[in-house]
Structures are given as structure tokens and as C-alpha cells.
Amino acid sequence: MTAARLSLGRIALNGAAMLSLGFILLPLIFVTWLAFFRQEIPSFPPEGYSLRWFSAAAGNKAFVDGFLLSLQVGVLSTLIGLMLGVPASLALVRHRIVLGPALNTFLLLPLVMPGIVLGTATYVFQIETEIATGLPVLGSAGGLVAAHTLIVIPWVVKLVTASLVGFDRTIEEAAQNLGANPWTTFWRITLPSIRPGLVAAGLFSFVTSFGNLEMSLFLVGPGRITLPIAILQYLEWKIDPAVAAASVIQIVLIGAAMIVTDRYVKLSRVV
């Protein structure tokens, strides 16, 4: 009786898991399929298959420029996010700072803030900064990186504090006992010990920045748009599988990055 009910439960659980996996994968599968259609209008069934939309996407200047800008912004905001987020996490975990828990929540806030709200807020802020300082902030690459750093910090803080909480500090003392000053101890002992957390933080930060649309919409300037915006603008004029091809390239790149990363640190263990 119990065994039968158990296995029934198992089947139901597996079924539910398959269903949600399918729900997640279905759009990806359709986009990938679509990218290989020959005809211009995405209609079913396909009239034939070709790779022409991939070359079209690769030859589209807006896509290529957008890809390069997204790459730059992603890398820069990830690096800056790590440089700010790691010390912040250290302070939060290791020192009793005033309003520590409140500060922690505050740093995670951009994660739950709707993109439109965040975009409006940074837009207004950057305009005010421009007025106050006279520097060209809005629409500049620097302004974009600054804003992306904001949405990247929650990931860094979340993942790095998690790694630091379980970290045995006596190995830092051991290093100092062996003659390492605090700076050397940090680079040689602390950072390598939380490497899985750092790698995961870097990856999630980059993906978050690379895929961001809503906030970026408020902040880009003419002739300087990110890949998601380039795709959106393209879609306003025509719908052909070139967009699907561009998406497939993105999916493959991000997937490859995750697989490579997973070889060095088990992401499933960190996140």
C-alpha cells in the first residue's frame, strides 16, 4: 500500500518536474528551430531550412555593435561589481557594523526592484548628475556601466556572503602565523577559498548585465545601444528569423560559459 502510494507520488513528482522543464525549454527549442527556417515570414510548417539568417544576424551592424557594447558593459560592470561587492560582503559577514542586516537587504534591493522603476530612477539621477556636474553622463558608456553595476551587486553580495559564512577563519590566522600580512592573506588564502562563490557571482553578474533590457532602455544614447535593445528595435520593423538566429548565438555563448565554468566549480553547489 505505502510502497504503491510512494511510487505514485514519485511518478507525480517526476511528471511535474518534466512539465516545468518542458515549459522552460519549449521557447528555447522553438527559437532555435525558427532560426533555421528558410522563409522570411515565420510561419509553420517551414518551407525549408538554411543558415542564411545566421549570416544575416552576423552581418547586421546594429546586432554586432550591440553585441560588442553588451560584452564590454557586461565585463566591466561584473568586474566593478566584484570589486565593490566582495569588500562589502566581507564587511557584512565579518564585522558587526551598524545596521548590518538592513544594509545587506538594501544591497539586494535592485534584484527585486522592477526594471522600469530602476530605469526611471537611474535616468532621473543621471540627468540630475549631468546638470550638477556638466559632464555627459546619460547615454555614455560610463553611465551604462554604472547602472549595470547596480543590478550586478546583489548577485555578488548574495553569493559571496554565502561563501564567507561557511569559511573557517583559522586558516587566515595560520597564514599570518606563517608570516603573511593581511593583504597577502587576503589574496593567497581568503580569495582562493571562496573561488566557487566568486566565479558563480561573476557568471550571474555577467548574464544579468548582458540580458538587461528594461533599465538599459532608459540609459542608452543614439548610436550606442546594447544587443537586447538592438533586437527590440529590429523587431519594430520586421519579423524574420534573423532575430531568432541572434538569440541562438546568445544562448549558445551563455550556455558554453556555464558549462566551462561548471568544470571548474560546481555551480549547482553554490547557487
Add this chain to the structure above:
Amino acid sequence: MARLSIEHLRKTYGEFHAVDDFSIDIADGEFLVLLGPSGCGKTTTLRMVAGFIQPTAGRITIGERDVTNLPPWKRNCGLVFQSYALFPHMSVADNVAFGLEMRRMAPAERAPRVAEALRLVQLSGFDQRYPRQLSGGQQQRVALARALAMQPDVLLLDEPLSNLDAKLRQEVRVEIRDLQRKLGLTTIMVTHDQEEALTMADRLVVMEKGKVRQIGTQRELYEKPADRFVAGFIGRSAFLDGEIAAPGRFRSQGGLEIDCSAPALGPATLALRPERLAIGAQAESCTNRFQARVEHVSYLGALLDIDVRLTEHDRMLLQLPNRQGTVEPKPGDRITIGWAEDAGLVYPRES
């Protein structure tokens, strides 16, 4: 290797005295053990020497150097942590080489030193393993090798054997002691294990509640405990409460008049080592001789522990070697026990 001198060392946390006025001179090559119950301030003392805790007052000198205000990385003390604290992301060889690397020693020079340190702890051939691939005992040896490789002025061991199983502990005890002698290392070890302390130390410091109770060799601590706490902590003692009514005469609560060699007056405690008590015919020649009733007998193999009652208020513990032909007393038996005048040690009463 160097002398180590600690003068009036003190650490307070608010009102709480974790270590209170600790002073000692440790000779070059001496093996000193800090012994005391958990929470008595042993680790705090050791960590002040290593530089991880800033003393509230006092001075620490290693060799000719006053290190009191030096950070840990400038002290050249080799500390072996209770948890070993190996670097998990480094191989055994890199762990051991770390201290040398910090001194900017060239890799070519480091290699033989690492090999030598690993040979000393009998771990040659393990250099490319990672800490997680080693047993607890092997990790402990790596921690020791890592401390030895940097040729520290003093070696500090914080309960180094407490995470090993009983059999291994016995072996490693002897190994550490041999190594320490061979290298002539000035060493402080912390432990709460009395047997470990007694087998390894040249000299011991007995601590309690942050205070030094006594400093001395094993024999001094056992034969002449400085106070009631030490008498009960090092080896076993049976205690009788009472008072010294006149010099040389102790009166127990139960009214027994006992000869002793004590000048002090007032409330006092008489301590006796259980194996120094005589029983039956052997008690005839003792100055102090009393009738007692056997209450409980524990058969411990080589020894018999016998609880006896002298009066309503006075109890005593005897230890008899289990020789061939020893007649085992039974609960309820009436026996004569006795002890020499100088077998009893008298201390002022402690609350």
C-alpha cells in the same frame, strides 16, 4: 630557537579576567605544558604569545626581542592549531612551503626544506596530495611540518592531539616529544588532558580561572601541590575538611585528631594521596591510625579503589595495588587505615 619570557601577562574582557597576571621564563629548548580545565585561559595565553590577541597588560619577549606589540606575521612563532587549519586549496608541499615563501625564499631553496620537514613527520611522498585526501593523523603531521619548516623561534601547540583517536594519540605524543628534543625547540603546548601533559612536559603550568595555580615539574606538582585545586587536579586526592587548632594538629569535622606538619591556623583542608594510605597490619607503624568502615570497592584491574568512612562527616579514599594474595575488602568490613604525618598536606580552606 630562543628563550621565551612572559611577564605579568593579563587579558580582560570587560570585568572578566581570561588570563590574570601570568609570568614565566621558558628556557631555550624547554617543553612547557599549560594544563587546566576547559575555559581556564590556556588558549588565550597561547594566542597572546602568537600575537592573535592583544594583551591588556604585560610583556612577551622571545630571545632578545620584545614582541608584545608585534603583529602575528612578524613573530616567528610556529602555531599548530587544534583544527590543523591546513590550506585546503594547496597541496601538502605548498602548505609546508608557505612560510618559506612568505620569507621570499627562492623556490630552489624551499624544496629541500619542505622535503626535510615532511621527512621529519614521516610524510615523505605525500607532497602532491591535498589536505582532503589525508587522514586526521596525517593532516596533523602536515600542520606540524608546516610549523617546523619555517624554523620558528618557539613552537606553540594548541591541544594538538585532541582530534585524534586514542591509540594514535599515544604514538603522536611520543613522536612530537622526540622531534621537539631532537630539534631543541622551545615549545608551549596547551592541553586539558592530564596524562598527555605529564608524559610530554619538561615543566607544567597548572591554570584555573585565568590564574596560574602552580608551575613545576611533574614530581613537584604531585608531591607538593601548591594548593587544594592542584592537589585535586594533578593525580587524585582525598580531602578532609576541618581546622588547624594548634600547630601540627588538624581536627576534622568529624572530630578526628590528626598529626600533620602545618603551621597555619584556622579552617583548613587536609589532602591525602589514596596510594599513600596503609591498611591493616601495614598501618600499625603509622602515626595517624583510624578505624574505618568500607563503603564501596571498585575493582580496576591493576588497582582497587576503596571508599571508606571514618566518621559521620569524614570519608577517605584508598588505592591498593592488586598484588597476588591481596585480600579484597568487602563493603561493611571494619578495617584499620593509617598514614604518615608528612603524607597529609594541609591547605587553607577554599570556598
